[in-house]
Amino acid sequence: MIESAATFAFACFALAMLMNLWKVVTAPDVAVRILALDTMFINAIALMVLYGMALGTEIFFEAAMIIAMLGFVSTVAYARFILRGNIIE
Amino acid sequence: METLFEVLVAAFLVTAGIFGIVGSYGLIKLNDQMSRLHAPTKATTLGVGGVLLASMLHAAAFEKYLSYHELMITLFLFLTAPITANFIAKVHIHRQETRDTMPEAGGDDHWATHDTPEDEERRHAEQTPPAED
Secondary structure: OHHHHHHHHHHHHHHHHHHHHHHHHHOOOHHHHHHHHHHHHHHHHHHHHHHHHHHOOOHHHHHHHHHHHHHHHHHHHHHHHHHHOOOOO | OHHHHHHHHHHHHHHHHHHHHHHHHHHHHOOOHHHHOHHHHHHHHHHHHHHHHHHHHHHHHOOOOOOOHHHHHHHHHHHHHHHHHHHHHHHHHHHHOOOOOOOOOOOOOOOHHHOOHHHHHHHHHHHOOOOOO
């Protein structure tokens, strides 16, 4: 039962990532693009945790944590660069 | 007992998948940036939370170890999601809106985020009490 549920979740998040990628490509404005990239980071975390669960290893949690931190910092950096033209003033 | 945990983990995984896909579908479906912000920041964060809960439960019930890395990731995501949403909304406000297209600002004539340097000086002068002799 867990296998089929995990497959369903894998499919959902993979499809979600494809939709984010579509939005990154076709976005009308840079704010939408930043939002889509941020969502891609979050979906990547979900996929990594799912993969670690499917393999039964703990290694992927560190990777997921690092992706979470990088995602936050890069989103803030993008937003600040658009807002102020500078990241660390 | 085993079956109960299997059902719980599977339920968490399915709900998480549905929340994740709804969040990303909302991102491409909604037309206006301010409403578009809602879908990824709320639904997708909840979806990831579901995956992390399922993973924790799976480790505790079947792999026989307690893992709290997930709790850290969940905490971090739930803390940072509103901050990134705020930043993205601010980018939108500064690139797409002007003072005139924003909704009413209550008592003031415009929102503080659209302040010019002169406005900021005036606001600062109003808020600091006059120096006593």
